[in-house]
Amino acid sequence: MNAFVADEALTPAGPQASGEAEVLLRVDNVSLAFGGVKAITDISFDILKGEIRAIIGPNGAGKTSMLNVINGFYHPQEGTITWRGKVRRKMKPYEAASQGIARTFQNVALFKGMTTLDNIMSGRSLKMHRNFFWQVLWRGPAEREEIEHRKKVEEIIDFLEIQAIRKTPVGRLPYGLQKRVELGRALAMEPELLLLDEPMAGMNLEEKEDMSRFIIDVNQEFGTTIALIEHDMGVVMDLSDRVVVLDYGKKIADGPPEEVQASQAVIDAYLGVSH
Amino acid sequence: MFYREAGQFKTSYKADQALFPILQDRIGMAVILIIAFVVIPAFANDFFLTSIMIPFLVFALAAIGLNILTGYCGQLSLGTGAFMGVGAYAAYKLTSIFPDANVIVMVLVSGVFSAAIGAVFGLPSLRIKGLYLAVTTLAAQFFLEWCFIRIPWLYNYNASGAIEVPRREMFGFIVTGAEALPITRYFVVLCITAGIAYLMANVLRGRIGRSWMMIRDMDIAAELMGVRPLRTKLMAFAVSSYICGVAGAMMVFFWLNAAEPSSYSIRLSFQILFMVILGGLGSLGGAFMGAAFIWILPVLLKFVPGLLGIDIAAETVEHATFMIVGALIIFFLIAEPHGFARLWQIAKQKLRVWPFPY
Amino acid sequence: MLYDIFIDPFVQMYDMPDFFLQVLWEGFVAGILYALIALGFVLIFKASGVFNFAQGIMVVFAALTLVGFHENGVPAYMALVLTVFVMGILAYGVERIVMRPLVNQPEIILLMATIGLTYFLVGFGEFVFGGEPKQMITEELGLPTGSTAFEIGERGLIILQHIDIAAAVIAVIMVTALGIFFNKTRIGRALRAVADDHQAALSVGISLNQIWAIVWFAAGLVALATGIMWGARSDVSFALEIVAFKALPVLILGGFTSIPGAIVGGLIIGFGEKIGELYWGGLVGGGVESWLAYIIALVFLLFRPQGLFGERIIERI
Numbered sequence: 001m002n003a004f005v006a007d008e009a010l011t012p013a014g015p016q017a018s019g020e021a022e023v024l025l026r027v028d029n030v031s032l033a034f035g036g037v038k039a040i041t042d043i044s045f046d047i048l049k050g051e052i053r054a055i056i057g058p059n060g061a062g063k064t065s066m067l068n069v070i071n072g073f074y075h076p077q078e079g080t081i082t083w084r085g086k087v088r089r090k091m092k093p094y095e096a097a098s099q100g101i102a103r104t105f106q107n108v109a110l111f112k113g114m115t116t117l118d119n120i121m122s123g124r125s126l127k128m129h130r131n132f133f134w135q136v137l138w139r140g141p142a143e144r145e146e147i148e149h150r151k152k153v154e155e156i157i158d159f160l161e162i163q164a165i166r167k168t169p170v171g172r173l174p175y176g177l178q179k180r181v182e183l184g185r186a187l188a189m190e191p192e193l194l195l196l197d198e199p200m201a202g203m204n205l206e207e208k209e210d211m212s213r214f215i216i217d218v219n220q221e222f223g224t225t226i227a228l229i230e231h232d233m234g235v236v237m238d239l240s241d242r243v244v245v246l247d248y249g250k251k252i253a254d255g256p257p258e259e260v261q262a263s264q265a266v267i268d269a270y271l272g273v274s275h
Numbered sequence: 276m277f278y279r280e281a282g283q284f285k286t287s288y289k290a291d292q293a294l295f296p297i298l299q300d301r302i303g304m305a306v307i308l309i310i311a312f313v314v315i316p317a318f319a320n321d322f323f324l325t326s327i328m329i330p331f332l333v334f335a336l337a338a339i340g341l342n343i344l345t346g347y348c349g350q351l352s353l354g355t356g357a358f359m360g361v362g363a364y365a366a367y368k369l370t371s372i373f374p375d376a377n378v379i380v381m382v383l384v385s386g387v388f389s390a391a392i393g394a395v396f397g398l399p400s401l402r403i404k405g406l407y408l409a410v411t412t413l414a415a416q417f418f419l420e421w422c423f424i425r426i427p428w429l430y431n432y433n434a435s436g437a438i439e440v441p442r443r444e445m446f447g448f449i450v451t452g453a454e455a456l457p458i459t460r461y462f463v464v465l466c467i468t469a470g471i472a473y474l475m476a477n478v479l480r481g482r483i484g485r486s487w488m489m490i491r492d493m494d495i496a497a498e499l500m501g502v503r504p505l506r507t508k509l510m511a512f513a514v515s516s517y518i519c520g521v522a523g524a525m526m527v528f529f530w531l532n533a534a535e536p537s538s539y540s541i542r543l544s545f546q547i548l549f550m551v552i553l554g555g556l557g558s559l560g561g562a563f564m565g566a567a568f569i570w571i572l573p574v575l576l577k578f579v580p581g582l583l584g585i586d587i588a589a590e591t592v593e594h595a596t597f598m599i600v601g602a603l604i605i606f607f608l609i610a611e612p613h614g615f616a617r618l619w620q621i622a623k624q625k626l627r628v629w630p631f632p633y
Numbered sequence: 634m635l636y637d638i639f640i641d642p643f644v645q646m647y648d649m650p651d652f653f654l655q656v657l658w659e660g661f662v663a664g665i666l667y668a669l670i671a672l673g674f675v676l677i678f679k680a681s682g683v684f685n686f687a688q689g690i691m692v693v694f695a696a697l698t699l700v701g702f703h704e705n706g707v708p709a710y711m712a713l714v715l716t717v718f719v720m721g722i723l724a725y726g727v728e729r730i731v732m733r734p735l736v737n738q739p740e741i742i743l744l745m746a747t748i749g750l751t752y753f754l755v756g757f758g759e760f761v762f763g764g765e766p767k768q769m770i771t772e773e774l775g776l777p778t779g780s781t782a783f784e785i786g787e788r789g790l791i792i793l794q795h796i797d798i799a800a801a802v803i804a805v806i807m808v809t810a811l812g813i814f815f816n817k818t819r820i821g822r823a824l825r826a827v828a829d830d831h832q833a834a835l836s837v838g839i840s841l842n843q844i845w846a847i848v849w850f851a852a853g854l855v856a857l858a859t860g861i862m863w864g865a866r867s868d869v870s871f872a873l874e875i876v877a878f879k880a881l882p883v884l885i886l887g888g889f890t891s892i893p894g895a896i897v898g899g900l901i902i903g904f905g906e907k908i909g910e911l912y913w914g915g916l917v918g919g920g921v922e923s924w925l926a927y928i929i930a931l932v933f934l935l936f937r938p939q940g941l942f943g944e945r946i947i948e949r950i
Contacts, residue, residue, distance in 0.1 A: 071499060073495070073498075073499065092498070092503075093495075093498045093499045094498050094499075094500075094501045094502060094503050094504075096499070097498075097499055097500055097501035098501050102499075102500075103499060105496065109493050109495070109496040110492075110493070110496075111488060111489050111491075111492035111493055111496070111497075112492050112493070113488060113491065113492050113557060114485070114488055114489075114492065118485060118488070121485060122485050122486075122489050122497075122500060123500060124482075125482060125485065125486055125489070125500055125501050125502055126500075126501035128482040130481070130482065132478070132483060132510070132514075135477060135478045135481045135482065135483050135484075136474045136477055136478055137474075137477065138477035138480075138481070142477075142481055143289065143292075145482075146292060146480075146481055146482075147287075147288045147289055147292070150288045150292065151288070154288075185500070189500065189501070
C-alpha cells in the first residue's frame with residue numbers, strides 16, 4: 001500500500017484534463033512586500049476544486065508567504081484573491097478558517113502542552129457552539145457536543161493510525177508523528193482547501209511514503225482540495241496534478257508536472273545559469 | 276502497583292472524558308473531600324481554621340483565577356492583587372447599598388465587577404504579549420490601588436480609609452463580621468472554593484478551555500484554526516478576574532474582617548503568582564499545592580524555633596522566612612520548573628510501576 | 634473642567650517659567666535614575682534574555698552594603714571597593730547557583746527565579762542590615778552636596794542640587810563606558826552573540842557562564858551607582874524596591890535591549906511623570922506618580938508595540 005513511488009495508478013486522475021472543473025481559489029496579480037523587501041511580485045494562479053496543486057521553488061522564493069496570503073495571515077498590497085467565485089476582502093485568519101481553509105506549518109505548530117487528542121479536538125473549535133454557561137455545567141448539552149465531536153476525531157485518529165499516542169502530550173512525540181498529528185488537526189476542520197507547508201520536510205523515506213499515502217487518501221476519499229509546498233521533487237511530481245514554480249517571488253512556470261519539469265526557466269532556477 | 280489503570284476499561288467516550296477517569300483518583304478525591312468537609316471541622320481548633328485553612332482556601336481560589344489567565348491562556352499578569360481588591364471593594368459597597376441582601380450572593384456578584392475591570396485591562400492583550408503585557412497589568416495594579424486610596428466613596432468616607440466588614444446573618448448563623456465563628460466562615464469559604472474549582476474544571480476540559488490553551492501554546496496557529504484571539508483572551512481575563520475578585524471579597528469578608536488598600540498591593544500579586552508557578556502552570560490541583568506551600572510554610576516556620584526551644588526575635592524569624600521562601604522558590608524552579616503538579620505526576624508514575632524503576 | 638485640563642496647565646507653564654524649568658529639572662533627574670535602574674535590566678536581558686526583577690533589590694542591597702561597611706568603621710573609599718567585591722561575589726553566586734541550572738528554561742521560569750532571588754535578598758538584607766532606612770555616606774565619598782540657584786528672568790529662581798548634576802555626569806560616563814565595552818571589546822562581541830542565540834554562541838566556543846557572571850557583575854556595578862545616587866537624594870531603604878518597577882515602563886519605551894533606549898525611555902518617563910503630577914495630578918486628587926508611568930508606557934505600546942528603538946516585528950510562521 002505504501003508503494004507510491006512510480007505507481008501511476010495511485011496518482012489521482014487530475015481534473016484539469018476535463019478543463020471545466022470549478023475554480024476553488026484564484027490569485028490574481030498578487031504582490032506582497034515587507035518594508036522594502038518584495039516577497040511576492042505579481043503572481044497569478046488558480047486552484048481547481050478537487051486537485052492537488054503543488055507550489056515549488058528554491059528557498060526564499062515566496063512559497064510560504066503565498067500560503068500566508070491565501071489563509072489571510074498576510075495582506076497583499078496589490079492583487080485580489082477570489083474564493084469560490086467571490087473576490088475576498090481583507091480578512092482575519094480566523095475568517096479564512098471559518099470559510100474552510102485549513103493548513104499545516106513548515107515548522108510544526110502544534111499546541112505543545114496538549115495531548116494528541118486535544119490537538120485534534122482543537123480543530124473542531126469552529127464546529128462547537130455551546131457557550132460558557134453550558135460549558136460550566138458540563139452535564140447535558142456541553143458533554144453531548146463534546147462526545148459527538150470526539151467520535152469524529154476518533155475517526156481521524158483511526159485514519160491516520162495514531163491510536164496509540166492519543167493521550168500523549170505532542171511535545172514528546174517524534175517529528176514524523178508530530179507532522180501526522182498536525183495533518184490530523186487540519187483534517188478535523190473538514191476543510192474545503194487544505195494547505196500543506198512542506199508536509200515531508202525532515203522525514204525519512206518510509207515516513208514520506210506514509211505521508212504521501214495520507215495525502216492521496218485525503219484527496220480521493222474526502223475530496224479535499226490540496227495545495228502543498230514541497231522540496232522533494234519525486235513526491236511533487238508523483239502527487240500533484242499541477243505545479244506552480246516560484247523563484248524570487250515571481251512565477252516562472254505553471255502546468256502539469258511533466259511540462260514544468262521540462263521548462264528551461266525551472267531548470268535554470270534550480271541549477272543556476274552561467275551568464 | 277498501587278496506582279494503575281490496567282484493567283479499568285472504558286466503554287464510552289463519556290467515561291473516558293470524566294474528570295477522574297481512573298478509579299484511584301476518584302477514591303483520592305473522595306478522601307480529600309471527606310477530610311475537608313468532615314475531619315477538619317470535627318477536629319481543628321479555631322487557630323488552625325483562621326490562620327491556616329481559611330487563608331489557604333482563599334489563596335487557592337485566587338491562584339485558580341490567575342492560573343486560568345497565566346497558566347491556561349498564557350497571559351502573564353502582575354495585577355492579581357488589584358483585581359482581588361476590586362472584588363473586595365465591590366462586595367463592601369454592595370453590602371452597604373443592599374444591607375438586607377444575602378452576603379454570600381453579594382460576594383459572588385462582586386466578582387462581576389472585577390471581571391468587567393479585568394476585561395478592560397485585558398484589551399491591550401490583543402496587540403501586546405509577554406513581558407509587555409505585564410506592564411498593562413502593572414498599570415492596573417498601581418492605578419486601582421490608587422483608586423482604593425483616592426476615591427473615598429469606595430470606603431464609605433471612613434476616617435481610617437479602611438473597609439470594615441459589617442455583621443451579616445444567614446439562616447441564623449453569623450456569617451461575617453468579627454463575631455462570626457471560624458467554623459462557619461470555613462464552611463462558606465470551602466464551599467465557594469470547591470464549587471468554583473469544580474466549575475472551572477468543566478470549562479477547562481471543554482471547547483473554551485481548549486481555545487485558551489491553543490492561544491497559550493501557539494497563538495498564530497490558534498487563529499488559523501478559527502479561534503478569535505481577542506474574544507478568547509478577553510474571556511480568559513474576565514473569568515480569571517471574576518474568580519480573583521471573589522477570592523478578594525472572601526479574603527476580607529471571611530478572613531480579615533477589615534482591609535485597607537495596602538492589603539491588595541503588588542506583594543499580594545506576587546504571592547499569588549508564586550503559588551501558581553510553584554504549584555504548576557496550567558494545573559488546578561497545582562493551584563492548591565502552591566497555595567499550601569506559600570501560605571502554610573511561613574506559618575509553620577514561625578513555630579519551628581519555638582518548638583526547638585530557641586528564642587529568636589520575631590523580626591529575625593520574618594527575615595529568615597523571606598530568605599527560606601526565596602531560596603525554596605529557586606530550588607523548586609531548578610528541581611522541577613513545571614511545579615508541584617508535575618512532581619505529583621512523576622510520583623504517580625513511580626507508584627504505577629513500583630516496585631520496578633521503569 | 635475642560636479649561637482645567639487643556640488650557641490652565643499651559644498657562645501656568647508660561648506664567649511661571651522658573652517653576653516649569655524646576656519641574657523639568659526634577660523630571661530630568663528622576664529620569665536619569667530610572668534610566669540607571671533600567672540600564673541594569675538591559676544589561677542582563679541583553680545577555681541572557683532574563684528579565685531580572687532583582688535589579689531593584691540589588692540597588693538597595695548595594696547601597697546598604699556600602700553604608701553598612703562604613704558604619705563598621707571602614708573608610709568610605711575602602712567600603713566602596715569592598716562593596717564592588719561583594720557585588721562580584723553576588724554575581725558569581727547568582728550565575729553559579731541560579732542561572733546555570735536554569736539554562737534553556739522558558740522566559741517566565743527565569744523571571745520567577747529572579748523574583749525568588751528578590752525575596753532572598755530582601756530577607757538577607759534585612760537580616761544583616763536591619764529594616765530601618767539609612768543615611769547615604771555622600772560626603773565621605775567625596776560627592777558634592779549643596780546646591781546652586783540660578784536666576785531666571787526678573788524674579789524666577791531654579792535650584793540645582795549638586796548631587797543631581799553629579800548623578801547626570803556619572804550616568805553619562807557609565808553609559809559611554811558600557812557602550813565602548815560592548816562594541817569594541819572581545820567580551821562585548823561575545824556578549825552580543827550570546828544575546829542573539831545561546832546555543833549558537835556555545836557552539837563557537839563562547840563560555841556562557843563567564844559572560845553571565847560578567848553581565849551580572851556589570852549590572853551589580855550599575856546597581857551600586859544607582860544606589861549611591863538614589864540614596865544621596867533620599868534614604869537608603871527597601872521602599873526603593875517599588876521604584877524599581879518603574880524600570881518596566883522605561884524598558885517598554887526604550888526597548889528591552891537598547892542601552893540608549895533605556896536612557897531616552899528613562900527621561901521620557903521622568904519628565905512625563907513630574908509634569909503630569911504637578912500640572913494635572915491635582916485635578917484627580919494627586920498621587921498620580923504611582924501609576925502615570927505605566928499608563929504612558931501603555932498608550933505608547935498601543936501605537937508602537939516594538940518600542941522606540943526596536944525594529945518592526947514581522948510575524949513569521
